[in-house]
Amino acid sequence: AAVRAVAAVDLGATSGRVMIGRIGPQTLELELVSRFPNGPVETPEGLRWDFDALFENVVRGLAKAVRREPSIESIGIDAWAVDYGLLHDGVLLAPPFHYRDGRTSRGVEEVHARVPFSDLYARNGLQFLPFNTLYQYRADARTSDADTALLIPDLIAYLLTGVRAAERTNASTTGLLDVHTREWDIDLAHALGIPSGMLPAIVDPGTVLGTLTPGMAARIGADLPVIAVGSHDTASAVVAVPMTSPDAAYISCGTWGLVGVEIAEPVLSDATREANFTHELGVDGGIRFLHNVTGLWLLSETVRAWEAEDGAKIDLPALLEAASAVDGPVPVFDANDPSLSAPGEMPTRIADVLRAQGHAVPDGRAAFARSIIESIAAAFAGAIRSAAELSGRPIRTIHLVGGGSLNRVLCQATADRSGVPVLAGPVEATALGNVLVQARTLGAVPSTLEELRALVSRTHSPERYTPRP
Ligand code: LFR
Numbered sequence: 051a052a053v054r055a056v057a058a059v060d061l062g063a064t065s066g067r068v069m070i071g072r073i074g075p076q077t078l079e080l081e082l083v084s085r086f087p088n089g090p091v092e093t094p095e096g097l098r099w100d101f102d103a104l105f106e107n108v109v110r111g112l113a114k115a116v117r118r119e120p121s122i123e124s125i126g127i128d129a130w131a132v133d134y135g136l137l138h139d140g141v142l143l144a145p146p147f148h149y150r151d152g153r154t155s156r157g158v159e160e161v162h163a164r165v166p167f168s169d170l171y172a173r174n175g176l177q178f179l180p181f182n183t184l185y186q187y188r189a190d191a192r193t194s195d196a197d198t199a200l201l202i203p204d205l206i207a208y209l210l211t212g213v214r215a216a217e218r219t220n221a222s223t224t225g226l227l228d229v230h231t232r233e234w235d236i237d238l239a240h241a242l243g244i245p246s247g248m249l250p251a252i253v254d255p256g257t258v259l260g261t262l263t264p265g266m267a268a269r270i271g272a273d274l275p276v277i278a279v280g281s282h283d284t285a286s287a288v289v290a291v292p293m294t295s296p297d298a299a300y301i302s303c304g305t306w307g308l309v310g311v312e313i314a315e316p317v318l319s320d321a322t323r324e325a326n327f328t329h330e331l332g333v334d335g336g337i338r339f340l341h342n343v344t345g346l347w348l349l350s351e352t353v354r355a356w357e358a359e360d361g362a363k364i365d366l367p368a369l370l371e372a373a374s375a376v377d378g379p380v381p382v383f384d385a386n387d388p389s390l391s392a393p394g395e396m397p398t399r400i401a402d403v404l405r406a407q408g409h410a411v412p413d414g415r416a417a418f419a420r421s422i423i424e425s426i427a428a429a430f431a432g433a434i435r436s437a438a439e440l441s442g443r444p445i446r447t448i449h450l451v452g453g454g455s456l457n458r459v460l461c462q463a464t465a466d467r468s469g470v471p472v473l474a475g476p477v478e479a480t481a482l483g484n485v486l487v488q489a490r491t492l493g494a495v496p497s498t499l500e501e502l503r504a505l506v507s508r509t510h511s512p513e514r515y516t517p518r519p
Pocket of ligand 1 (some may be wrong): 130
C-alpha cells in the first residue's frame, strides 16, 4: 500500500521541531526538517515565551517541509501543556506567559481560598502543579479583556486556519475540565472568577480543524488541512509508546519526566491526591494516570549555567560519557524540590538542596552530572512504585520514550533503581504520536490504539536495559 506524508509540528519547552512523517501500513518514518530553540524570556511583566519567533519558525518550517515533500496531506501541532494566549477580536493581547513565571503563586493562593485543593482534585483530577492553567488565569489581569483563550497548540492552529477550538487532551491540563464529563466545568470557572466565555468549544483528537487561511497557504506553499492531534505533547507521546500489556508503565522524558500508566476510569482517592497523581485525558479517551517528575530540565539548566561560565558550548555526549564512568556512589537529592523549578543558577541551587539534605556536593562536573541523573532516576523509580500501588497494577516493563531515552546512564539507573526492565525508545515518540493520529484521520493506517502502537513497535525496536543487582 502507498506511503503517505504529513507534517508534524512538535514544540517543547527547550526546542521546537517541524518534521515530515511518512506512514503506511508497514511504514512509520520521520524526517527532521527544522529545529529551533525555545525558552523563557525575562520581561518587565514576568517570564514569557517569544511567541512571535516561535510562530515564525513554525511557518518557515512548514514551508520548508512542503518544498521538500510536496505530497504532504495535512498538518498536526502539539506542544507543552497549560500555557495559553489571550485574544481580543482575533488579536493576541500579549506574548504568552511561561509556566515557570513566579506570578502563578498568587493565583494558587487565590484559587485555593475559593475552592480548596481537595475539592478541585475531586472535580478535575489534576495533580497540584503551581502552573496549572486555572492558577495562571486567576493571576492574569488580562483575562477580563479577552474574548478567547487558546492553549499554545490551539493558538497556533488558530493563526494558521482562523478556527478557534480547544483540543480535549490539552484542555484537560487547564484544571477547568470536569474529569467525569470531560467538558468545561463552567461552575468551577464561575466559582474562581474566571471568565468562562473565553473558553472555546472542545474538539477531540482526529478532528479536521480547518484549512490554512489564504495568507498562510501562500506562505507555506500548499492549501492544507490542520488536524487536531493529541495536542498536549505528552498525549501524543503516549500514543506512540509501544505498550503491549496492561503491566507496562511509561516515562515520557524530556524537560519533564511524566511517569505513569494508562487507565480507563479515574482513581480519585485521598491516596492518589496525596501522592499527587494526575488524570490527564488521552487520545481515544484513556486516562494518563501519572506524576510529573522534574526531568532533563535539571541537566539542561546546569549545562546552560556551565556554558555561560565557560563562554563556550559543552560537549554533552562527552559529559554523559564521563558521568557514566564515575566510580562509586554519588549523592541523590530530591529532583522535585520546588527550589529547582525556576530558570537560572541551577548548579548553585542544586548544591544548596544537596547540603540541605545533608550531602556533600560532588567534586567535578562529571560527578555532579551523575548525581543529577541518579536523582532523576530515583524519582522515576519512586513514581513507578506509586503508580503500581495506586493503580493496583503490577509493573513488569517500563517504556522510556523521548529525549531521555538516548541517555544511557539514565535508562540503566532507572532500571537499577526500580528493579524493572526499561525498554528505551522511540526518542521521537511525541512526533510519532502526532503523525499517527493525523494518518488515522486520513485513513492511511488502521484505527485502534493497539494497532497504532503495534506499528510503532514493528518500525522502532526499543533498546533493553536489564536491572542490575
Ligand atoms: C511536557 C509537558 C508536561 C506538562 C509540562 C508543562 O512537555 O507538557 O506534560 O506538565 O510540559 O506544560
